[in-house]
Amino acid sequence: MIPELGQVALILALSLALVQATLPIAGAALQRADWMALARPTAIGQFVFVGLAFGVLATAFLGDDFSVLYVAMHSNSALPSLYKFTAVWGGHEGSLLLWLMILATWTMLVAVASRSLPEELAARVLGVLGIVSVGLLLFTLLTSNPFERLFPAAFDGNDLNPLLQDPAMAIHPPILYTGYVGFAVPFAFAVAALLSSRLNKDWARWTRPWAISAWMFLTVGIALGSWWAYYELGWGGWWFWDPVENASFMPWLAGTALLHSLAVTERRGIFKSWTILLAIMAFSLSLLGTFLTRSGVLISVHSFASDPARGLFILALISTISGGALVLYALRAGRMGAEGGFRLVSRESFLLLNNILLVVAVAAVLFGTLYPLFLDALDLGKISVGPPYFNTVFLIPTLPLVLFMGAGMHATWKSMSGETLARKLVIPAGVAVLLGVLVPWIIFRGASVLTMVGVSLGFWVIGAALLEPVQRMLASNHAATVLSRAQWGMTLAHLGVGIFILGATITSSYNIETDRSVRPGDRWEVGGYEFVFRGTRDFDGVNYSAVEGEFEVRRNGSLVTIMTPEKRIYRVQRSPMTEAAIDAGWSRDLFVALGEPLGDGAWSVRVQVKPLIRFIWLGALIMAFGGLLAATDPRYRRRKVAHEARVGAGASPESV
């Protein structure tokens, strides 16, 4: 009974979405208030029905309903309840339902918040979101129905892939999707602006918190994925330039450019076509990512079951949604109105450079990711493009970007004296270079040029980000109020970037990895730590059995920790997992993984010492927190009426 309810709910959601996608937009063009008024209720109704469908699927999982094919494929009665719930998005069909759920939630939030927007804009924005929903709902119902029955019903399920039975893996997709899918909102705002051929500072002010929120979730989602891959998958790597990783990173880069471009449009009403293009780009790259994960066109560790038929459908979606938006862009962007001027040394100039360099970065990553496909399609052979390429090439736009970032934070609008800027920054710059040379040499006794550059840039960004707040705090009695919330957000976000750069540079330069065979009682030294292998023992877990090794770790004679890597066998799928032991610390991670038993109690083991690796995810979290502060700045919550008055008076917020 119940699973079919889910299907019915999706069909009802589709009918509402069809109305939401057509009438409000037509109503805005024809000035029909009754059609425009349909936007909000249909959006909220769609949310209710998609939520219902999601709830039905979740109930099927939690209730062990193995008459549903999707549940039988991804769950098992012995699976812990938490993972029965997260198994909902463990496969293609369910993750698509999650996509829909999140899109419907964003749409509903926009509908609720849209009361303070002009009716026409709200109608168009919700209408565009409706179009996207229609596309995804059709895709789900026609090709990827999660409610399909299995007859006769399975006695028990196939179990969830053990790699996914993990807390970080559980929340990584929802958070990542919230970010990914969230870029549909700025996209909708951009298309709405194109439809009305009008775009002003108000538009930018309304769009900005949505863009920042989506960006924030995407930042955390990517960081979670990286962190999970680090401790679960493979051997302590945190980024592989895998096509699907790139597919989430490119929207992030475009989204970062979008945030900054919106700042310029909000402040000075310029960069309009840039901002619109970036909004379209960010969401299009999200759709591209959806395509890459599910079509099998590129080899990736993340791929769901690849199905060219589904791939074709997503391609049609991309062509309609992104293609439609870009055609509109080609036709209307030129009409966006007069633009203002600025000088070489000015905040606009730096932000223009920021836009350009980030777009170059996106293009470089996209080109490298798709190049093997290009050659193969043109019959020019098969090559691989991997980390050695991306690690080198990615630095080409980003080294200058980071350099200018530090300076750009301190530039004023319209124009500024280059001397003033230089004078302001000479101390942070000098300190950064000094630390960049001293820190690697003193702590690690050696550094390549690239390492010193990386460390300098890290300190440069940190110094530049903290310069203004620290100066103001020293000069004032009320430390916390020296900056507006949005300014604190900017400070923290840039601080996060600096910390990330430090972490990435140091860990890439000074990571130590050793393989060896050990017998119980063996002692050996890695990276200043002494390891002692104590032997192994067998034990049973909830749905697996395991062999656990014990390693004592000492430094300068005193005990640091005991590490216990495992090799598990999950009973249902008979699939084994290697669980590395990680001793986390701010200054370094220790990483131990058991290899194979070599006979006589000997084992091969891999031991790694990874300095400052936590800074990578710490930096990302601080970035996201900065985004949270910026998105919740009170000026975004002013009532429409009050704001119209203020806009008339010409007032606008400082700096950011």
Next chain:
Amino acid sequence: MWRFLLPIGILVIIVGFFARGLTLNPGYVPSPLIGKPAPQYELPRLKDLSASVGSESYAGQVALVNVWATWCIECRHEHPFLIELSRSGGVPIYGLNWNDDRDTALAWLDTLGDPYVASAFDPTGEVAIDWGVYAAPETFLIGRDGTVLYKHISPMTPEVWAREFLPRIEAECGELPCSPLPDER
């Protein structure tokens, strides 16, 4: 004006490549050996380690070299057809037993039948690497002059035999069974 057309232009190109990409197989690694001389090797015979088998065994003839292993599920799928081929195909099949355990491999052939003139025993995979083997089962078609004419990855089926192997064999020698080249040594 053109700068506004650039984004949609780029999208069209990318979508075009994606559409083409849906028909391709990104994980399939084409062999760089095709059209080149097949690797020379000499290994102990699986059934009699004191005797040897290698590229010399089929020099001057058209031959199939089939890479197989007992841990390879798909090798079992193609095995019945290989047996049939060994009887009526007209082309000798030489086996290359890859990264396998000898006892298990012998038992396998005993139970399922032996389509091979002889199987080379390659437990360390050294020779397989020379052949660029990465996914058993793989079947190579070797010409009379020792050139690799074709490589097929995944199980051999009557369709594949008819579509890919027969035309090439016929082009090589006109009709089956292929007469060997005269011995020039």
Next chain:
Amino acid sequence: MRWYVLSVCWLLSSVSWAIDPEPAFDDPVLEAQYQSLVHEVRCLVCQNETIADSNAQLAADLRREIRRMFAAGATRDEVVEFLVARYGEFVLYRPRLQPATWALWGAPVILLMIGGAVFVRVLRSRFSQSMAEDDTP
């Protein structure tokens, strides 16, 4: 075929043949050379990993061959040639510079230059615009 290879790779998390029982070389220079290469060669079985990280038997076999060649004095280029002759360019994660990859390696630099040109052009028009704004009272 593809699903079979993918499922083999999931199952291969059981064995940890990626971990060698000992360092490849005592000589730190050779060891560095070996480690650097082995982290840039793609595993043909588990195609999302390098042969340094892959648990596939083929990866272990290839590492063994590479060790043997370095120990016998081969240069990095010779080892790379050996691999490419057998498996094609696909096996290298760092694409070699050849006519088919000129665009790949050239693109980032060219994109940067285009970006620079765009910056200059936009700046010029905005500059003249700001001059005009200054002139109007």
